[in-house]
Amino acid sequence: MSKGRYGIHGGQYVPETLMNELIKLEKAYEFYKQDAEFNKELQTLLNEYAGRPSLLYYAEKMTKDLGGAKIYIKREDLNHTGSHKINNVLGQVLLAKKMGKTRVIAETGAGQHGVATATAAALMGMECEIFMGKEDTDRQALNVYRMELLGAKVHPVLTETQTLKDAVNETMREWTNRVDDTLYVLGSVMGPHPFPMIVRDFQSVISREAKEQILLKEGKLPGAVVACVGGGSNAMGAFYHFIPDEGVKLIGCEAAGHGVHTDKNAATIANGTLGVFHGMKSYFCQNEYGQIAPVYSISAGLDYPGIGPEHAYLHDTGRAQYVPVTDEEAVEAFEYLARTEGIICAIESAHAVAQVKKMAPSMRQDESIIICLSGRGDKDVAAIARYRGVDIHE
Amino acid sequence: MNRIRKVFENGKAFIGFLTGGDPNIEKSEEFIGKMIDAGCDLVEIGIPFSDPIAEGPVIQAADLRALSAHTTTDDIFKLASRVRSKYADTPLVVMTYLNPVFKYGYERFFENCKKNGIDGIIVPDMPFEEKGELRELAKENGVAVISMIAPTSEERIRAIAEDADENGFLYVVSSMGVTGVRSEIKTDLASIMQAVRAATDIPAAIGFGINTPQQAARMAGLADGVIVGSAIVRLAEQYGEKAGDAIFEYVKSMKDAIR
Numbered sequence: 001m002s003k004g005r006y007g008i009h010g011g012q013y014v015p016e017t018l019m020n021e022l023i024k025l026e027k028a029y030e031f032y033k034q035d036a037e038f039n040k041e042l043q044t045l046l047n048e049y050a051g052r053p054s055l056l057y058y059a060e061k062m063t064k065d066l067g068g069a070k071i072y073i074k075r076e077d078l079n080h081t082g083s084h085k086i087n088n089v090l091g092q093v094l095l096a097k098k099m100g101k102t103r104v105i106a107e108t109g110a111g112q113h114g115v116a117t118a119t120a121a122a123l124m125g126m127e128c129e130i131f132m133g134k135e136d137t138d139r140q141a142l143n144v145y146r147m148e149l150l151g152a153k154v155h156p157v158l159t160e161t162q163t164l165k166d167a168v169n170e171t172m173r174e175w176t177n178r179v180d181d182t183l184y185v186l187g188s189v190m191g192p193h194p195f196p197m198i199v200r201d202f203q204s205v206i207s208r209e210a211k212e213q214i215l216l217k218e219g220k221l222p223g224a225v226v227a228c229v230g231g232g233s234n235a236m237g238a239f240y241h242f243i244p245d246e247g248v249k250l251i252g253c254e255a256a257g258h259g260v261h262t263d264k265n266a267a268t269i270a271n272g273t274l275g276v277f278h279g280m281k282s283y284f285c286q287n288e289y290g291q292i293a294p295v296y297s298i299s300a301g302l303d304y305p306g307i308g309p310e311h312a313y314l315h316d317t318g319r320a321q322y323v324p325v326t327d328e329e330a331v332e333a334f335e336y337l338a339r340t341e342g343i344i345c346a347i348e349s350a351h352a353v354a355q356v357k358k359m360a361p362s363m364r365q366d367e368s369i370i371i372c373l374s375g376r377g378d379k380d381v382a383a384i385a386r387y388r389g390v391d392i393h394e
Numbered sequence: 395m396n397r398i399r400k401v402f403e404n405g406k407a408f409i410g411f412l413t414g415g416d417p418n419i420e421k422s423e424e425f426i427g428k429m430i431d432a433g434c435d436l437v438e439i440g441i442p443f444s445d446p447i448a449e450g451p452v453i454q455a456a457d458l459r460a461l462s463a464h465t466t467t468d469d470i471f472k473l474a475s476r477v478r479s480k481y482a483d484t485p486l487v488v489m490t491y492l493n494p495v496f497k498y499g500y501e502r503f504f505e506n507c508k509k510n511g512i513d514g515i516i517v518p519d520m521p522f523e524e525k526g527e528l529r530e531l532a533k534e535n536g537v538a539v540i541s542m543i544a545p546t547s548e549e550r551i552r553a554i555a556e557d558a559d560e561n562g563f564l565y566v567v568s569s570m571g572v573t574g575v576r577s578e579i580k581t582d583l584a585s586i587m588q589a590v591r592a593a594t595d596i597p598a599a600i601g602f603g604i605n606t607p608q609q610a611a612r613m614a615g616l617a618d619g620v621i622v623g624s625a626i627v628r629l630a631e632q633y634g635e636k637a638g639d640a641i642f643e644y645v646k647s648m649k650d651a652i653r
Contacts, residue, residue, distance in 0.1 A: 013524055015518050018546075020546045020547065173450075277445065277493050
């Protein structure tokens, strides 16, 4: 069996054209991971440019309102570019540069990863091309323009469902075209090895900080860490350093769209089955013949038919739980957090907020919950208005 | 000698591909018949997949047409069986992505290959490191797993060639990128073929981008066979249900060019 396994999941299911490049990437990563200068450069970028460490904010009003566990919010929304995506991208683009690459390509769903990649590329002087489903370029038009402002070329993907899955397909195709000078900066803990490992490592800064911060504030570990899951990068980052602490519940929130029993959702753990797609063995929404299902979520970032292989493994072993959250619940939580705490979060992150609203009241007051607030919600305001039937001029 | 190896005994092999079920299964049966009648030595039948990441726009669109016509893996097995009953000697190879095979169940899949006269399988998203999970079941059922070599394979060529299934052939990818017609093929295929020859006696065929009889003749000069996909699928796209004659003429012109 090949490398990069998480239980039965993971692996390297890609065309032969990409294999040597994946091997080179793994070698380069294993080298620079140990390299003091690389780590110093990355830490400086994270601190001086991205604004780390991100705050662990005690949401006092929300805590009082829900009347149970103390709620802390890990403010990844306050990072430069407005989401956790920058953590991974700074690492990968720096790695690409060290490898002698001059061009980066990436997929994006909501546009957060695309904006982050375009940002890092601008900063480090790399050529940048972003692939984004046509449906997503329409619903996230502002992010498309942001990427263009940053000097990236954005390609709307017109195939199939025209969302995140298709953007990944197209970016992989483009990578097989041109590997010599190009790194595919994958945006989540998915795809072929070594990407799930690299992205997890770069995102694990979230739980490394959060663990220190919560111990400082509470003097003990949290009762639960809650994060939204599409491919699962913010969740993996938020879970990682808590995995050995078995008393800490790890809860991933999947996009249930109109409901897990309808045909409009993206709840991979609830509805998916084992498969092999996008370079990895994991769970996927698919039919009996292995055709990948069209999925749906109000959130473009969670609108993905699979889940990263390490999450699939955490599910298999029972170390993490994955729960479905509907569009309606997420929108309500989006509005609730804005009114209660004055924070407009990404609709993706609102899925985690919705789950915390459900579970906090039944937890003890001496327990705490950390919500990973993966991104800010400016990009979603127009879509939420549309959802509520409010006519605004964008 | 098995059906696949036999075709490489008589001069250069012409290998034609089409997506099964495009525009429907009945027409696929007719088109495959036309290909074989025109001199196609080995037929690759694509099992359509929703997300074919190694395909260019032409075969992507064909997969979509086939899936829109509700083509399933079971339909492809029936198609193979019907072709096999008419053409006893022409090897049939299915080409698809790993997920449809995995989800169908490796054991059931390869048993059905055997039952329906399928001689080999090509899985473009399964590099040789991942072959282990289906190798034995394929072998037990007499299905050759065709390995691919890419322009970027370099020192991997030896390992792939040595690991390759001796009942099949090696699929040498001519170009970077995905499948699709190319006006020019720039890869140094002579060096790649030299490395292949040094490592194995298994026949090797070149595919990806081959479109014109001139290209076919040049590639046949380097390898034991040429593989043509998108150019045939494009005719199915252009002429739909009436593509039979155009496919016959095209395959004949390509086969003639490498005789």
